[in-house]
Amino acid sequence: MTGSDRWRSGVVLALLVLFVAVTFGPALVGQGMLLDTGWLHAMMPYAADGPIPQGTLWCRGDTWDYYLPGVENIVEGVRHGNWQTWAPYEVGGAPLASLPNHAVLSPVSWPYWVMPLWLAPAWVKLTELVLVLAGMVLFLGRLGVRRSIALVAGLVFFTSGFMMMWTNWPHTKVACLIPLLLWALDRAVRERGARDLAAVG
Incomplete structure (x- = not known):
């Protein structure tokens, strides 16, 4: 990395920190929660508290009425020695940890296992950002792209409509690994070693 690219990379990293x-950022330190709970104002008793906050996305109800409660049930069950395969609370019951829908075993979900539920979603999102940036720097670095450009590419990927809109669904926990997968595939194709093939897995 040249001196000028080191300087550019520093500027991009500073902008990334500012972006977060x-x-x-406030949700990372417990000032609010990275979850669209404003939707709750449409229902009683919360509706009595005032109008629905501006910017509420109506399509995000699944994040707080299905996914997050499911994650909590699974994690709390494990803490009490029980792998919760069934949720009795939804419409007479539904599969819970018997399916991978809640992605609790994803490495990206580590905050749910060690942090309070109200704090974990923001740290999951930060983990996604770190994985995207690492994957882009590794993959594009193999293609000869400057680190500063790779960091910008990572930010563009992370702020794409898909990665933003599907926040708190399990989909982004998979999508954030795409740059790392491309890096691993490139290594496997070019170097063809056992370690490179294992990285794809």
Whole structure:
């Protein structure tokens, strides 16, 4: 890495830190929650508290009425020695940890296992950002792209409509690994070693 690219990379990293601080930084330190709970204002008794906050996304109800409660049930069950395969609370019952729908075993989900539920979603999102940036730097670095450009590419990937809109669904926990997968595939194709093939897995 040249001196000029080191300087550019520093600028991009500073902008990344600013981006995190402005967007979901407060939720990382417990000032609010990275979950669209404003939707709750449409229902009683919360509706009596006032109008629905502006910017509420109506399509995000699954994140707080299905996914997050499911994650909590699974994690709390494990803490009490029980792998919760069935949720009795939804419409007479539904599969819970018997399916991978809640992605609790994803490495990206580590905050749910060690943090309070209200804090974990923001740290999951930060983990996704770190994995995207690492994957882009590794993959594009193999293609000869400067690190500063790779960091910008990672930010563009992370702020794409899919990665933003599907926050708190399990989909982004898979998508954030795509740059790392491309890096691993490139290594496997070019170097063809056992370690490279294992990295794809």
